[in-house]
Amino acid sequence: MRDLGNTVLVVEHDDDTMRAADWIIDMGPGAGVNGGNVVATGTIKDIMKHKTSLTGAYLSGRLRVDVPATRRNGNGRSIVVRNARENNLKNIDVSIPLGKFVCVTGVSGSGKSSLIVECLYKKAVNVINGAMERPGAMDAIEGLEHVDKVINIDQQPIGRTPRSNPATYTGLWTPLRDLFASTPESKLRGYKSGRFSFNVKGGRCEACEGQGVIQIQMQFMPDIYVTCDVCKSSRFNRETLQVRYKGITEAIAFFEEDLKPSGGSHSVRSLMATLRLLSDVGLGYLQLGQPLNVLSGGESQRLKLVSHLAGKTGDGTQGALLILDEPTTGLHFEDTKKLLEVLHELVDQGNTVVVIEHNLDIIKVADWLIDMGPEGGDGGGLIVSQGTPETIAATPGSHTGEYLKPVLERDAAWSQQETKKRLRKRA
Numbered sequence: 001m002r003d004l005g006n007t008v009l010v011v012e013h014d015d016d017t018m019r020a021a022d023w024i025i026d027m028g029p030g031a032g033v034n035g036g037n038v039v040a041t042g043t044i045k046d047i048m049k050h051k052t053s054l055t056g057a058y059l060s061g062r063l064r065v066d067v068p069a070t071r072r073n074g075n076g077r078s079i080v081v082r083n084a085r086e087n088n089l090k091n092i093d094v095s096i097p098l099g100k101f102v103c104v105t106g107v108s109g110s111g112k113s114s115l116i117v118e119c120l121y122k123k124a125v126n127v128i129n130g131a132m133e134r135p136g137a138m139d140a141i142e143g144l145e146h147v148d149k150v151i152n153i154d155q156q157p158i159g160r161t162p163r164s165n166p167a168t169y170t171g172l173w174t175p176l177r178d179l180f181a182s183t184p185e186s187k188l189r190g191y192k193s194g195r196f197s198f199n200v201k202g203g204r205c206e207a208c209e210g211q212g213v214i215q216i217q218m219q220f221m222p223d224i225y226v227t228c229d230v231c232k233s234s235r236f237n238r239e240t241l242q243v244r245y246k247g248i249t250e251a252i253a254f255f256e257e258d259l260k261p262s263g264g265s266h267s268v269r270s271l272m273a274t275l276r277l278l279s280d281v282g283l284g285y286l287q288l289g290q291p292l293n294v295l296s297g298g299e300s301q302r303l304k305l306v307s308h309l310a311g312k313t314g315d316g317t318q319g320a321l322l323i324l325d326e327p328t329t330g331l332h333f334e335d336t337k338k339l340l341e342v343l344h345e346l347v348d349q350g351n352t353v354v355v356i357e358h359n360l361d362i363i364k365v366a367d368w369l370i371d372m373g374p375e376g377g378d379g380g381g382l383i384v385s386q387g388t389p390e391t392i393a394a395t396p397g398s399h400t401g402e403y404l405k406p407v408l409e410r411d412a413a414w415s416q417q418e419t420k421k422r423l424r425k426r427a
Contacts, residue, residue: 013332015360018059019044026055032285058333061414065337065361071388072347072367075099079120079143079321086136087114088381094370095386096120098146099319101347102354103366105392105400106384109376112356113325117152120354121323124150147352149320153304155297155329162211162225162291163199166283169292170307172274173197175267176288182267185243195240203240205231212289235289252279277306280342282335298330302339309342319350328359336361360407363400364389371400 002008002022010017018024024047026040040050047053048060057063074097081094089111096102104112118136125131127144158169167173177193180186186195195203198210208214208228212235216224227233234241252275278284281302295303301324308322324343328336336359343353347367357363369392371384385395392398393405 013330015059015333018047018055024055026050026053028054030285031282032287035285054334055332061410063333064411064414065333065340065365066415067364067389067408067411072100074367075146075350077143077146079124079141079146081115081119081138081141083139084115084119084136085138086118087111088377089114089119089136090381092381092383094383096352096354096370097368098143098321098352099347099350100352100367101343101365102352102368102370103363104354104356104370104372105358105363106372106380107374107376107399110372110374110380111382112372114381115372116323116354116356117154117325121150121152124321125152146318147321148318150323151308151320152323153301153308153327154325155301157293157297158295158300158303159292161215161293162213164292165289166278166286166292166303167288169303170274170278170310172271172288175270179267179271180243180245183243183245189239189243191240191243196236196243198235203236205235205237207231208235210235212291252276252284274306274310277309277342278303280338281305282331282338296330298327301325301327301329305342309346319352322346322351322353323355324353325356326358327355328357328362333361340365360404363404364407364411369400371395371398373399 010021012018021044024040024042024044025038026047028035028037028039029052040047040053040056042050044059047056050056054063077098079096079098081092081096083091083093085091088109092115094115104116106112114136119138120141122131122133123135123138123141124144124147126133126135127141128147128150158164167176174193177196180196181191181193185191191203194200198204198212204210205212205228207230211225212228212231212233213225214228216226218224231237231241252272278286283299283302283306286299286303292300292303305324305327327339331339340362343355344365347353355362355366363369366389368387369389370386371392373380373382373384374397384398385392385401389404389408392401393408395401
């Protein structure tokens with residue numbers, strides 16, 4: 001398209017796409033109120049040399065997702081899928097080790113989702129959670145007694161209306177209501193925590209019934225929403241909005257200051273725990289009152305992850321099985337690094353995390369890979385190789401291994417260079 005005289009403008013985080021571009025516009029430096037500026041512009045070399053560009057730091061290797069020195073051994077147990085034949089799966093047996101960070105790889109259409117979502121998840125959620133899903137075609141699944149709970153954290157939209165927001169979905173709104181109800185102004189007026197709910201009459205704006213927007217039905221077209229003229233999308237009436245808690249703007253920075261003097265109240269500690277989780281998965285830029293129906297699939301997926309983390313996963317005896325399908329969609333290098341820290345923490349707590357992924361930064365740090373293919377469609381549905389990333393990188397015929405090998409070699413070279421620099425400094 002470019003060679004035909006067109007201009008191609010791409011919004012992208014992919015390493016290879018950036019390296020192939022003629023010109024890069026790097027935005028930031030952070031997200032939300034910390035973004036909105038042009039950090040750097042130029043060729044890939046210009047961006048890599050830029051001292052304050054976070055993108056350039058990752059592209060040059062100054063910052064990176066490090067390959068772990070050792071891989072987890074797991075807990076010695078496994079879940080085994082027998083004779084899976086859903087869609088293009090060719091009667092395969094697959095063993096998924098528990099207590100590990102497992103990544104399922106392969107080209108698009110190789111059978112990853114058919115195996116993990118259609119077969120594994122839908123059977124497991126029926127057996128463990130008592131659901132009524134229709135599992136994919138297979139003979140059996142063994143080893144489900146070794147997990148307490150199964151959770152599929154997908155990218156399906158969380159809400160279809162503006163009613164819900166990140167604060168309500170993650171449970172933040174309950175301690176927030178309690179916090180506002182504890183202020184001197186609320187006590188003077190006799191306001192209880194229910195006054196600060198936009199789902200019931202009393203404190204909400206009745207013009208929009210607490211939605212912040214007015215829904216206009218468009219008959220044969222999708223409905224549209226316009227900002228409420230009365231509350232200006234605040235969701236509450238004038239009297240309720242007169243109660244303020246020290247003028248909150250940026251929640252994390254604000255409540256961190258509130259924790260310093262005495263550790264903060266129970267409400268503040270509860271708020272901070274969830275706010276930190278939102279930041280940890282790269283959602284620190286979201287507004288707490290932002291409607292859920294405007295979130296992207298990747299944002300919805302990470303918000304679901306926060307909700308599960310805030311409410312804990314298993315019952316603490318055998319751990320949960322968590323399944324994520326391409327969680328790095330739309331994520332910058334830095335956001336991917338933050339997400340990985342959360343996923344590793346989940347595994348360290350005794351859970352098993354199974355991720356379907358194409359992102360090499362995720363693939364290279366997994367404890368165990370299940371590489372599917374070798375091609376897509378009829379040419380897929382087989383297990384090409386299983387093992388550590390190093391094993392897959394050394395597997396002939398693995399498309400994943402072909403691209404993974406130079407990444408592992410590059411990271412090893414960077415690590416050696418840094419070791420030499422440290423030794424020279426000590427000398």
